[in-house]
Amino acid sequence: MDIFLQQIVNGLTLGCVYAVVALGYTMVYGIIQLINFAHGEVVMIGAMTAYSVIVALTGAQVPLPPVAIVLVGALVAMPVCMGVGYALERTAYRPLRGAPRLAPLITAIGLSIILQHLAMIVWTRNPLSYPQIIRQVPIHLTGNPDGATITNVQIAIIVASVMMMGALLALVYRTKLGIAMRAVAQNPSIAGLMGIDINRVIALTFVIGAALGAVAGVMVGSYYGIAHYQMGALLGLKAFSAAVLGGIGNLAGAMLGGLLLGVIEALGAGYVGELTNLCRLSGWFDALAQRCASDPNVTLFGSNYQDVFAFIVLILVLVFRPSGLLGERVADRA
Amino acid sequence: MLQLVDVKGRPALAFAGLVIVAVALAVLPFVLTGIGTFWVRITNLAILYCLLALGLNIVVGFAGLLDLGYIAFYAVGAYVYAMLASPHFGLHLPFWIILPIGAAVACVFGVLLGAPTLKLRGDYLAIVTLGFGEIIRIFLNNLSQPINITSGPQGIARIDPFRIGTFDFSRTSSILGLTFTGPMKYYYLLLVVLLVVIAINLRLQDSRIGRAWEAIREDEVAARAMGINTRNMKLLAFAMGASFGGISGGMFSAIQGFISPESFILVESIMVLSMVVLGGMGNVWGVVIGAVLLSFAPELLREWVGPVQQAVFGRTLLDPEVIRMLLFGLALVLMMLFRPAGILPSALRKRELETRRTAG
Numbered sequence: 001m002d003i004f005l006q007q008i009v010n011g012l013t014l015g016c017v018y019a020v021v022a023l024g025y026t027m028v029y030g031i032i033q034l035i036n037f038a039h040g041e042v043v044m045i046g047a048m049t050a051y052s053v054i055v056a057l058t059g060a061q062v063p064l065p066p067v068a069i070v071l072v073g074a075l076v077a078m079p080v081c082m083g084v085g086y087a088l089e090r091t092a093y094r095p096l097r098g099a100p101r102l103a104p105l106i107t108a109i110g111l112s113i114i115l116q117h118l119a120m121i122v123w124t125r126n127p128l129s130y131p132q133i134i135r136q137v138p139i140h141l142t143g144n145p146d147g148a149t150i151t152n153v154q155i156a157i158i159v160a161s162v163m164m165m166g167a168l169l170a171l172v173y174r175t176k177l178g179i180a181m182r183a184v185a186q187n188p189s190i191a192g193l194m195g196i197d198i199n200r201v202i203a204l205t206f207v208i209g210a211a212l213g214a215v216a217g218v219m220v221g222s223y224y225g226i227a228h229y230q231m232g233a234l235l236g237l238k239a240f241s242a243a244v245l246g247g248i249g250n251l252a253g254a255m256l257g258g259l260l261l262g263v264i265e266a267l268g269a270g271y272v273g274e275l276t277n278l279c280r281l282s283g284w285f286d287a288l289a290q291r292c293a294s295d296p297n298v299t300l301f302g303s304n305y306q307d308v309f310a311f312i313v314l315i316l317v318l319v320f321r322p323s324g325l326l327g328e329r330v331a332d333r334a
Numbered sequence: 335m336l337q338l339v340d341v342k343g344r345p346a347l348a349f350a351g352l353v354i355v356a357v358a359l360a361v362l363p364f365v366l367t368g369i370g371t372f373w374v375r376i377t378n379l380a381i382l383y384c385l386l387a388l389g390l391n392i393v394v395g396f397a398g399l400l401d402l403g404y405i406a407f408y409a410v411g412a413y414v415y416a417m418l419a420s421p422h423f424g425l426h427l428p429f430w431i432i433l434p435i436g437a438a439v440a441c442v443f444g445v446l447l448g449a450p451t452l453k454l455r456g457d458y459l460a461i462v463t464l465g466f467g468e469i470i471r472i473f474l475n476n477l478s479q480p481i482n483i484t485s486g487p488q489g490i491a492r493i494d495p496f497r498i499g500t501f502d503f504s505r506t507s508s509i510l511g512l513t514f515t516g517p518m519k520y521y522y523l524l525l526v527v528l529l530v531v532i533a534i535n536l537r538l539q540d541s542r543i544g545r546a547w548e549a550i551r552e553d554e555v556a557a558r559a560m561g562i563n564t565r566n567m568k569l570l571a572f573a574m575g576a577s578f579g580g581i582s583g584g585m586f587s588a589i590q591g592f593i594s595p596e597s598f599i600l601v602e603s604i605m606v607l608s609m610v611v612l613g614g615m616g617n618v619w620g621v622v623i624g625a626v627l628l629s630f631a632p633e634l635l636r637e638w639v640g641p642v643q644q645a646v647f648g649r650t651l652l653d654p655e656v657i658r659m660l661l662f663g664l665a666l667v668l669m670m671l672f673r674p675a676g677i678l679p680s681a682l683r684k685r686e687l688e689t690r691r692t693a694g
Contacts, residue, residue, distance in 0.1 A: 035457045095671055102400055103670045105457055106611055109402075109604055110666025117659045121652065233600070237468075240461060304476050311465035318462055319450040 005141060005148035007270040008263060013154040013223065015262020016161035020216040021239035022246070022254035023168060024209030030249035031185045031205050032097065037108030038088055040236015041115035042081050042210045046217030047227040048123050050077040051130060058131050066133035070222060077214040084115070085210025089203050112233070119229040127228040130221045157219045164212060165255055171208070172251060181205060185249075234307065238265075241314035247327020256325060261310060269306035276301045359525060363518040373633075374517040378589060380629035381524040382582055387609040387625040388531050388618065389578030394607070395616035396544060397571035398551030400460040402603055403447070403467025407576040409474060409598035410443050411436040411583025413484060416593050419494040422485060429496045433584045440580025441573045443470075448572030452565055467603055474595040489594025496523065496588050504591075520589050527585070531578065535618045538574075547571055551616075601659070608662050612669055614676025623677060628665075632658040 021043055028036040050073035057069045064072070092107040138149035172178040183191040184201045192198050220235065221227045238261065246257025279292035317324060366373040390404045414436040418427045447466050451459050478486030495504035495516070503523065504516040538544045546567045549557035558564050587593050605628065613624025632654065639654040669676065 035461065092667055092671075099670075099674065101455075101457055102398075103674050105400065105460055106607075107667045107670045109607070110663040110670070113601075113604065113659055113663035114667070117656050117663070121656060237461070237465065241465075244458075244461075302476070302479065305472060308469055308472050311469050314465055315450060315462055318454055318458055322454065322458070 002147035011263035011266030015259035019258025022243040026254040038112040040232035043213040043217040044232030046077040046214030047221040050218040081210040081214035089206040238310040247324025253326035268309040384625040385582040393575035397547040402464035405603040406467040406470035407440040407579030408583040411580030412587040415584035415587040416490040436584040437577040437580040444572040444576025620678030
C-alpha cells in the first residue's frame with residue numbers, strides 16, 4: 001500500500017509537469033491546429049537557462065535563500081523561452097500558415113534539431129547536474145517510518161503547477177486577450193473582421209505557452225537534478241501524448257491528461273516488473289521453477305520500459321477515442 | 335528522367351548519356367579506392383541511405399503518410415539478419431534466405447503500425463509513428479532480459495557477411511586480373527539492388543497502385559468515392575515501405591558486421607526524412623539525389639570543417655557532427671520555406687504545394 005501511495009505521489013508530481021508542458025501544445029493546437037513539435041526544445045532551453053543562472057548565483061555567493069535563487073532562475077528562463085517561442089512562430093510557422101499540414105511539421109522538426117544542437121554548443125553535450133541547493137525534506141504520509149513520503153520539492157512543483165494552470169484559465173476565460181484567443185481559435189478570418197489582430201494573438205499564444213514551458217523546464221531540472229540538451233524530445237513527446245489523451249485543443253483536457261499520464265507512467269513503472277514476473281507461473285513449467293529457485297525475479301518487462309507507457313497510451317487513445325477524454329468530436333479536416 | 339538535357343527524339347544522345355553514367359558508376363570504386371578505401375565504404379552507406387529514402391518515399395512521397403519512425407523497419411531487418419547469421423544464436427543461414435525473411439518480418443511490422451493508425455490525420459500519424467520507432471528501440475535495448483534475444487545495448491557482433499559458395503563479399507579477391515576489395519564487391523551488389531529498387535519505384539509510380547496512392551494523397555474522401563479501397567492501399571504503402579527498409583537493414587547488418595540499438599535512433603529517421611524532403615517528395619530521382627547529397631555532406635564536412643576552423647580561429651570550435659546536424663535542421667526549414675517541393679519536385683507535388691500556398 002505504501003508503494004502504491006508513493007507511486008501516486010511521484011506520478012502526480014510528474015503529471016503536473018506534463019500538464020504544464022501539455023498546455024503549451026494544446027494552446028497552439030487549439031488556435032491554429034498545428035503541432036508545435038519544437039515545444040519540447042523550448043522546455044529544454046528553459047531548464048538550461050535556469051541552470052546557468054542558478055550556477056552563477058550560487059557561485060557568486062549571492063546572499064539569497066535557495067528558493068529565491070531558483071525563482072530568479074525561472075524568472076530569467078521565462079523571457080528567454082518567450083523569445084524563443086516568438087522566434088519559432090515568426091520564422092517557421094507564420095510564413096507557412098495555410099500551407100499543407102506537413103510543411104509546418106517538417107520545419108518544426110528542423111527547428112527542434114537546430115535548437116538542440118545550439119543548446120549543445122552552449123551547454124556541452126554532457127548532462128548538467130542541477131545544483132541541489134534546496135534540501136529535499138521528505139514528509140511522511142503514513143505512520144510507517146519507511147513508508148510513502150512527499151518531499152517539499154514535490155509539494156512546490158504541484159502547488160506551482162496548479163497556480164499556473166489557474167492563472168492560465170483565468171487569462172483565457174476572464175480577460176479580453178482570452179476572448180480574442182478563443183475567437184481566433186473558432187474562426188480566424190471572422191475574428192480578423194471583428195478587429196482582432198490575429199497575428200498578435202497567435203504570437204502571444206506561442207509566447208504564453210513558452211513561458212509555461214520555461215517553468216516546467218525548471219521544475220524538471222530541480223526534480224530530477226539533471227538537465228541535458230536532448231531532454232526536451234522525450235518530455236515533449238510525453239506531454240504531447242498527455243494533450244492528446246485529454247483531448248487536444250482543450251485546456252482542461254491537457255491538465256487531466258498530464259496528471260493521468262504521470263500516474264499511469266509511475267504505476268506502470270512501479271508494477272510492470274511484478275506483474276510480468278514469470279516466476280508466478282513456475283508451477284507450470286519445471287524449467288522455469290528451476291530458474292526461479294536461483295533467481296526469484298525473472299521479469300519479462302522491468303521498470304526500464306517506463307518510457308513505453310506514454311506511447312502505448314497515445315496509440316490506444318488515437319485508435320479508440322481520437323478526440324481524447326474531454327475533446328469534442330471534430331470533423332476530419334484532412 | 336532528369337530533364338537537364340532534352341533527349342526526347344534523340345535516342346543516340348540518350349544512349350550515349352546512359353553509357354557515360356554506367357561507365358562512371360562502374361569505375362567509381364576504383365577511383366575512390368585511389369583516394370582512400372574508406373570513401374568506398376561511405377559510398378556504400380550512401381547507397382543504403384538511397385534505398386532507405388526510396389522506401390520512405392513510397393510512404394511519404396507517394397501515399398502522403400508522414401512516417402517519423404521509419405528507421406524501426408531498418409532496425410527490424412538488421413536484427414533479423416543479425417540473429418539468423420551470427421554466433422549470437424549459432425545460426426548461419428545464407429543471405430538469400432534471410433533477406434526475404436527480414437523483408438517479410440518488417441512488412442508485418444509495417445502492417446502492425448499501419449492498421450491502428452489508418453484513420454489518423456497526417457500530423458497525428460507522424461507522432462504515432464515516431465512513438466512506434468521509439469518503442470521498437472526501447473525493446474531492442476531491453477530484450478536481453480530474461481532471455482537474451484537482442485543482447486541489449488551491447489548489440490550483436492560478428493555478423494556473417496554475404497557469401498555465395500566460397501565467394502565471400504567481405505574478403506579481397508582478384509577477378510580477371512583486377513583486385514576487388516570487400517567494400518568494392520558490396521558496392522557493385524548495392525548498386526544492382528539500388529537500380530532494381532529504382533526500377534520498381536518508377537514502375538510503381540505509374541501503376542494502378544501508384545495512381546491510387548496519389549489519389550489518396552491528394553484527397554482521401556474523393557479517392558474513396560472513386561472506388562479506391564483506401565484502407566488496403568494505405569496498408570500496402572506501409573507494408574511496401576517497410577519491406578524495403580527491412581531489406582536495407584539486412585544489408586546494413588551484413589556490411590557493418592555489428593549492430594546495436596544506437597544505430598537506429600530517432601535522428602536517423604529524421605535524416606532519411608530530410609533526404610526525401612530535400613530531394614522532392616514523390617520524385618524517385620529527386621529522392622536519390624537528396625540521399626546522395628545528405629550522406630556525402632557530413633563526410634565532406636568532416637574533411638573540411640576541422641582544418642578550416644583551425645586556419646581561421648586557430649582551434650576547432652565546432653564539431654563537424656554538430657555542424658552536420660545544424661545543416662540538416664536548416665535544410666528542412668529552408669526547403670519548406672522557399673522550395674517546399676524539393677530540389678526535383680514531382681510535377682503534381684509542385685502544383686499542389688504552390689497553388690495551395692497562394693490560395694491559403
